[in-house]
Amino acid sequence: xxxxxxxxDLVSIERxxxxxxxxxxxxxxxxxxxxxxxxxxxxxxxxxxxxxxxxMQARVQEIMDLISxxxxxxxxxxxxxxxxxxxxxxxxxxxxxGDLRTKINLTxxxxxxxxxxxYFDSAAWALRQxxxxxxxxAAAFQxxxxxxxxxxxxxxxxxxxxxxxxxxxxxxxxxxxxxxxxLLFRSFPxxxxxxxxxxxxxxxxxxxxxxxxxxxxxxxxxxxxxVTYREIDLVTGPVTGNPVRQMTIS
Numbered sequence: 377x378x379x380x381x382x383x384x385d386l387v388s389i390e391r392x393x394x395x396x397x398x399x400x401x402x403x404x405x406x407x408x409x410x411x412x413x414x415x416x417x418x419x420x421x422x423x424x425x426x427x428x429x430x431x432m433q434a435r436v437q438e439i440m441d442l443i444s445x446x447x448x449x450x451x452x453x454x455x456x457x458x459x460x461x462x463x464x465x466x467x468x469x470x471x472x473x474g475d476l477r478t479k480i481n482l483t484x485x486x487x488x489x490x491x492x493x494x495y496f497d498s499a500a501w502a503l504r505q506x507x508x509x510x511x512x513x514a515a516a517f518q519x520x521x522x523x524x525x526x527x528x529x530x531x532x533x534x535x536x537x538x539x540x541x542x543x544x545x546x547x548x549x550x551x552x553x554x555x556x557x558x559l560l561f562r563s564f565p566x567x568x569x570x571x572x573x574x575x576x577x578x579x580x581x582x583x584x585x586x587x588x589x590x591x592x593x594x595x596x597x598x599x600x601x602x603v604t605y606r607e608i609d610l611v612t613g614p615v616t617g618n619p620v621r622q623m624t625i626s
Contacts, residue, residue: 493562
């Protein structure tokens with residue numbers, strides 16, 4: 377987040393005759409860095425598939441799916457690392473959307489940068505729905521009927537995502553990437569010197585491509601297919617005042 381600090385409470389900007397204006401710094405902060413190189417591949421034996429080309433196409437899609445999962449997991453981890461957690465019970469007397477609104481407003485009053493996006497784990501979304509379904513009130517009925525886009529509009533957010541993403545660890549155990557939690561944060565598309573997004577992904581094209589596919593024969597009957605890309609995730613926005621909020625739902 378760079379540029380002029382628009383939240384500064386100016387004591388006086390009255391200019392004396394023939395005097396200079398009060399000056400503020402609008403240069404922002406620039407940091408040089410490098411994209412990291414990533415690659416994921418798979419090998420195919422001709423004796424195990426009737427059509428190598430079709431198998432390579434299928435492998436590329438599977439590799440891209442794994443890369444997407446890996447990239448999402450890294451971004452969630454970066455956000456959770458700077459988030460302030462609070463526990464919430466969404467039972468038959470709860471007002472989940474009211475809790476969300478309170479936390480969103482808290483990001484603004486605590487840090488000066490209000491969250492404009494929400495990331496729901498599907499289990500947290502299910503608990504929100506169940507809480508409203510258990511109540512026979514007009515407000516609960518309205519809450520039950522709100523989908524992701526409607527809830528985003530109601531909370532004055534730019535976007536709201538409900539994720540069903542799960543991953544399997546080295547022991548083979550399946551778990552959600554953000555189990556029964558909600559992340560509230562600030563993010564905008566693109567990048568400018570005055571961008572106040574909390575997290576950004578910077579990338580470099582690989583031979584002119586965002587994700588580059590490689591295919592080559594490595595022995596008489598073995599082929600290798602791989603996907604490479606270059607990027608880096610950086611916390612670019614303010615962390616003072618805890619602008620990222622995590623809600624753990626039960």
